[in-house]
Amino acid sequence: MRFAHLVWCNLKRKKLRTSLTLLSILVAFILFGFLMAIKQALAGGVSMARQDRLVVRHKVSIIQMLPENYKERMARIPGVALATHQTWFGGVYQDPKNFFMQNPVVPEEFLDMHPELVLPPEQKKAWLETRTGAIVGRKTADRFHWKIGDKVPLSSFWSKQDGSRFWEFDIVGIYDGDKKETDTTPMFFRYDYFDEARRSGAKGIVGWYTIRVKDPNQAAEVAKRVDQEFENSSAETKTEPEGAFVQAWMSQIGNIVLIVSAILSAVFFTILLVTGNTMSQAVRERTGELGVLKAIGFSNAQVMSLVLAESCLLTILGGVLGLGLAQLLVPVMAKALAGLLPLFSLPTHDLFIGLGFSVALGLITGIFPALQAMRLRVADALRRM
Amino acid sequence: MNAQSNNTLVSVDGVEKVFHRGSEDIHVLADLHLQVPSGEFLALMGPSGSGKSTLLNLIGGLDRPTRGSVSVAGERLDQLTDRRLAAWRARHVGFVFQLYNLMPVLTAERNVELPLLLTHLSRAEREKHVAAALAVVGLAHRAKHYPRTLSGGEQQRVGIARGIVTDPTLLLCDEPTGDLDRKAGDEILDLLQALNREHGKTIIMVTHDPHASARAARTVYLDKGQLSNEPVK
Numbered sequence: 001m002r003f004a005h006l007v008w009c010n011l012k013r014k015k016l017r018t019s020l021t022l023l024s025i026l027v028a029f030i031l032f033g034f035l036m037a038i039k040q041a042l043a044g045g046v047s048m049a050r051q052d053r054l055v056v057r058h059k060v061s062i063i064q065m066l067p068e069n070y071k072e073r074m075a076r077i078p079g080v081a082l083a084t085h086q087t088w089f090g091g092v093y094q095d096p097k098n099f100f101m102q103n104p105v106v107p108e109e110f111l112d113m114h115p116e117l118v119l120p121p122e123q124k125k126a127w128l129e130t131r132t133g134a135i136v137g138r139k140t141a142d143r144f145h146w147k148i149g150d151k152v153p154l155s156s157f158w159s160k161q162d163g164s165r166f167w168e169f170d171i172v173g174i175y176d177g178d179k180k181e182t183d184t185t186p187m188f189f190r191y192d193y194f195d196e197a198r199r200s201g202a203k204g205i206v207g208w209y210t211i212r213v214k215d216p217n218q219a220a221e222v223a224k225r226v227d228q229e230f231e232n233s234s235a236e237t238k239t240e241p242e243g244a245f246v247q248a249w250m251s252q253i254g255n256i257v258l259i260v261s262a263i264l265s266a267v268f269f270t271i272l273l274v275t276g277n278t279m280s281q282a283v284r285e286r287t288g289e290l291g292v293l294k295a296i297g298f299s300n301a302q303v304m305s306l307v308l309a310e311s312c313l314l315t316i317l318g319g320v321l322g323l324g325l326a327q328l329l330v331p332v333m334a335k336a337l338a339g340l341l342p343l344f345s346l347p348t349h350d351l352f353i354g355l356g357f358s359v360a361l362g363l364i365t366g367i368f369p370a371l372q373a374m375r376l377r378v379a380d381a382l383r384r385m
Numbered sequence: 386m387n388a389q390s391n392n393t394l395v396s397v398d399g400v401e402k403v404f405h406r407g408s409e410d411i412h413v414l415a416d417l418h419l420q421v422p423s424g425e426f427l428a429l430m431g432p433s434g435s436g437k438s439t440l441l442n443l444i445g446g447l448d449r450p451t452r453g454s455v456s457v458a459g460e461r462l463d464q465l466t467d468r469r470l471a472a473w474r475a476r477h478v479g480f481v482f483q484l485y486n487l488m489p490v491l492t493a494e495r496n497v498e499l500p501l502l503l504t505h506l507s508r509a510e511r512e513k514h515v516a517a518a519l520a521v522v523g524l525a526h527r528a529k530h531y532p533r534t535l536s537g538g539e540q541q542r543v544g545i546a547r548g549i550v551t552d553p554t555l556l557l558c559d560e561p562t563g564d565l566d567r568k569a570g571d572e573i574l575d576l577l578q579a580l581n582r583e584h585g586k587t588i589i590m591v592t593h594d595p596h597a598s599a600r601a602a603r604t605v606y607l608d609k610g611q612l613s614n615e616p617v618k
Contacts, residue, residue: 002502009490292486295447296500296547297475299468378447379439382482 003302007309013282018314021278025318025361026325028271029354033326035260036350037333040181041341042256049243051216052081053113054223056209057245059236063088065205066235068195073229074211079222081214084109087194087207091154091167093144099340100140101186102154103207104194113210116178123148123173131193135173137184139342143335146171152187159199167197185342211239268361276365279311283369290373291381304374311366312359319358323351394555394587395421395444400453402439402610413439415610417453426581426588428601430616435607437591438559444589445478445557446470458554475503479548483560485540487532487547494519494528497546504551518546522576538569545576549586556580558590562597574600 011018056074058064066085074083086103093100107127111119119127119135126148127133136146146152150171159165169189177184195203213222223239230237240248283290290303298306327346334344397419404411413436421427431437442448443455446462455462457477465473479500487496494515501511519525522542532540541561548556558577562570578600580586590601598604606613 002508005495006488006491006499006502009488009495013490288486289488292480292482292488293499294471295445295474295480297471297473297478297503299471301468302471302503379442382447382486 003306003309007306007313010282010286010306010310011313017278017281021275022314022318022321024274025271025315025358026322028267029319029322029358030326030329031267032264032354032357033323033330033346033350034333035264036354037326037330037344037346038341039256039260040347040350041337041344043247049241049246050116051219051241051243052213053242054211054213054219054226054239055242055245056083056211056226056237056239057207059227059238062208064235065207066209066237068204068206070209070230070235070237074209074226077222077225077229079213079215079218079225080211082109082113082212083209084113085191085206085209086110087191087205089154089156089158089189089194091156093152093154098144100143100342102134103186103188104191105188106191107188110188113212116182117175117184118178119173119175123175126172127190130170130172131190132168132170133172134169134187134189135175136171136187138174138176139184140187141171141174146174148172148174158194158202160197161199163199181343181345181347183342210242268357272361272365275311275315275361276368278314279307279365279369280372282310283307283373287376287381290376291378294376294378295382300374303376304370307370307373308363308366311369312362315358315362315365316355319355319361323354323358327351392423393420394423394425394458395419395589396454396456397440397444398454398456400440400443400450400455402436402443402448403451413610414443414450417610417612419605419612421587421589423587424581424585425603426578426601427590428598428604429589429591429607430593430595430598430604431607433593436610437593437607440607441557441559441589441591444555445480446474472503475500476551477554479551479553479556481541481544481548481556481558481561483563485532485537485544485564487540487543489532492529492531493524493535493543493546496532496543497550499547500551514550515546518550519543521549521580522546536569537565538572541565541569541573542576545573545580549580554587556586556588558588560591560593562592562594567596570594570597 056066058066068085071083071085074080084106086105089102089104091102092098107124111117111124123135127135134152141147148171151168152171153166153168155165156167157165160167169187175184211222211226213219219241223241226239227237293303294300330344330346337344397417400414400417401412402414404413417440429437429440439448443450444457446465449463460473462470462473488499497515497518498511501514506514516525516528519528522545524539524542524546527535527539532543535543561577562573565573574597577588577590581588590597592598606616
């Protein structure tokens, strides 16, 4: 710490150059924060997926429907603990850009299948007692300022018996997630109300099933049994672990991790060059001064450490400021993207990874100028003053 | 060149220094012998390129002789590793440079403090030593000023304060008045004389100015790598 003042003063030597380098590092780490949030939004569902859940969809495509009566057959398959269904409702609340997911479900089964959704018991009771009742996640409730007792109108491609596409639900519950990363944007309403109200030709069909297996180690075997059960039927199934299902969904956009990694690599390589240039210039300009430090007794290792410390201070400062700003801005963007990217958030472990990168950046950009400073011959350096 | 004294502080024995520049060898010092007793103020004179600064660098442990030995207070400098030589310099040598060589980003007091950062002194103790050194050179009132706001003479006094703040065994001055006018130069020489007479500091000063060398107790002359007691004709 006794050398901290010297390091800090050297960093302030060329204020404009240091400021511009700091700014470029700061922007790089803001971008890092945003990209990590996007990665979390698009790939986070995979990490949140449970090992004991399988998703059963139509073999041809997720948009093809499955019969509701498959549930009883699934429940009898060895290894299946629970089977329940959901259907894509595709409702619009006031404006299509207010997107969020809404699915009809069987309440008791649904809540049993998804313990990560936390609903107070009295609200669960109200849901079971209210046919038009719906529960909505905290994020969506806050977004539209909904509270329990509100009536929510949605228009959907699903027609009702009377031909209208206008549906109205009563908010009877607001659920939270058991983890910060849990998606609390969807709304769920009762399947019995949905199936009774929708037009005749569309009754008794559902979007997909979720199965909980008794033993996660047997998940692959159970999945095979489910597909075998419905082989050669009019609606053959494809059963896969929930994580794989989410992964396949995301891979339609592209290999998110690869895209994010490629962008970040390009950004950090550029920053490495900028910062490395700054540090090399700084050492070249101070050859004489470094010679003086060695003359008065600073060892080669100490001079090298001073240069490395300066480099790391610059990158860590930029990194901390950039990540700090990203941490402030991501929640603001998350509100705007709530419906589209419900999991848009900056995970804490990515912040620590970012900090680690800032230290590594400082070491990499500082090592060559530091070695130069270390190898400086005192007598030669003093001649350059 | 050899002042007969029982308390020899600096001993240069048979020193040669050769610089290699590409395929060319430049012989700067040849079979040099010099003894400097403790408490002496020695001036080292000679024409430009005679090897004065090279000899000073060898005595100060900034360079190593090609042949021969350099001892200061009984320690063979030519046998120390780079790391130990740096530690030795920190403890035993104070340097005063022609162009002051102050850090422009540090105040006067922070510049003076630099050698003390290598000691185990606490911050409070370092501040005391710095204040004392600045008081000796008469610049206590300019402690918080940056070099760019100090005159040449004041900067050199800060340089001297930095050179004496650790109470070194030896003070080496390379043309300390070379960049100053007569008045400022005289002030610096007064200060060096006071350090020698009142504080017993051993000082070796390289200079090409006879007016400066007259302040020293003894002057030796270097020409073509050889020392003599008489000026070069």
